[in-house]
Amino acid sequence: MHLATEQLDGVYVINVKAFHQRREFMEAQLLSHNMTAEFIHDGDADELTPEIIEQYFIGDNLSANQMSCALKHIMALERIIEKKQQRALVLEDDAIFSPGFNEGLHDALVESPRFDGPKVIFIGCGGNFYTPKSLRKPGQHLYVGARGRFADSYIIDFNTAQKRLDWISSNKVSLPIDNQFEKIDRELGISMLWLEEPVVEQGSKAGLFMSALEKAPPVWLQGLFFNWEKLKRKYIYQLWR
Secondary structure: OOOHHHHOOEEEEEOOOOOHHHHHHHHHHHHHOOOOOEEEOOOOHHHOOHHHHHHHEOOOOOOHHHHHHHHHHHHHHHHHHHOOOOOEEEEEOOEEEOOOHHHHHHHHHHHHHHOOOOEEEEOEOOOOOOOOHHHOOOOOOEEEOOOOOOOOEEEEOHHHHHHHHHHHHHHOEOOOHHHHHHHHHHHHOOEEEEEOOOOEEEHHHHOOOOOOOOOOOOHHHHHHHHHHHHHHHHHHHHHOO
16 A cells, blocks of 8 residues: 555644654654654744734633644644645644554545545544444444544645634634634534544553643553543443444
């Protein structure tokens, strides 16, 4: 099989300048898949100005780190629009590729044209959300999800990116970017497609890295919680779903 990454128009990685370990981890994964990516380093928390906050955010629910993460996703969408990319992959720097990453990415890109209209394809498992087994069909890999998975790994085209940015321009961001994107997609009728099987896990949830956005238990305990939820939702719940 040809490398699925060759079918992408662009790859963007959300990264904080000081997160050297995460950057090195991601660079090693990219190299192993012959991928090149543009790292979004601008917009760190200490670079937020009152003008930037006024332009993009509303309310006082978000921390500086949460605003920074959202701003970097916005910057990634702006680059996708500027370059008119039809198949752009956005990754957060703690995304862990599964052994089947290339095959899953290929399946997602092949099936994507079957879904008309604006869409975003989540290739990760998000908060350990999975399409019920009873709804899955042999040979099908993409399913319309009931909600957005996390923003650690998604494929988006420039038209859908423009819709998200237009909404933000009119309404501004008031929620963590995962939740904000879900709210936007629901309101605009953007299909939230889930890849089954997912090919990415979020390292800050799986216990590889400490979360930079919210208070969390030690990494070993976070990993234990994650794997327990994975066991329940991916395997146990599927016995009767």
